[in-house]
Amino acid sequence: MTSESLHPVPAPARRTVVAAVGAAGLAVALTACGSDNKSSDSTSSGASASSGGTGGGDNAAAGNAGGTVLAKTTDIPEGGGKVFESQGVVVTQPAAGTYKAFSSKCTHQGCAVKGIADNVITCPCHNSQFSATDGSVKKGPATQPLAAANITVDGDSIKLA
Numbered sequence: 001m002t003s004e005s006l007h008p009v010p011a012p013a014r015r016t017v018v019a020a021v022g023a024a025g026l027a028v029a030l031t032a033c034g035s036d037n038k039s040s041d042s043t044s045s046g047a048s049a050s051s052g053g054t055g056g057g058d059n060a061a062a063g064n065a066g067g068t069v070l071a072k073t074t075d076i077p078e079g080g081g082k083v084f085e086s087q088g089v090v091v092t093q094p095a096a097g098t099y100k101a102f103s104s105k106c107t108h109q110g111c112a113v114k115g116i117a118d119n120v121i122t123c124p125c126h127n128s129q130f131s132a133t134d135g136s137v138k139k140g141p142a143t144q145p146l147a148a149a150n151i152t153v154d155g156d157s158i159k160l161a
Contacts, residue, residue: 069157070087081093107147
């Protein structure tokens with residue numbers, strides 16, 4: 001039998017544990033912020049929304065019999081728009097008779113955009129601003145544009161394609 005001395009193994013210092021937990025939390029937060037931008041871009045079709053009163057654009061060839069009716073064209077003010085929360089889209093009318101649609105999910109941290117005025121879509125969480133014409137970022141902290149959504153204009157009805 002050997003007489004090995006039994007010395008307790010020293011535990012990590014409290015500072016080391018706190019620093020490790022903090023670093024792990026930061027990594028999780030950064031991963032969550034970064035992954036939303038990519039997933040919303042990959043799930044969108046990327047096609048432009050139709051414009052004009054006749055329902056032209058890419059969706060006209062596919063027919064506009066299908067799709068969920070979102071609103072009447074008169075419901076969308078020129079230079080403004082409307083958020084359709086349950087469908088996750090915002091529809092704008094940047095110029096008379098031209099209708100555009102985008103994801104209503106802000107690319108900064110995923111909040112739902114709310115205000116649309118003077119051709120600017122605003123996120124209430126951190127005041128990111130997007131163009132009502134093409135969804136591009138006008139003011140950060142968002143760095144990615146809003147994803148385009150497909151709509152068709154059929155007479156006076158705006159439909160989600």
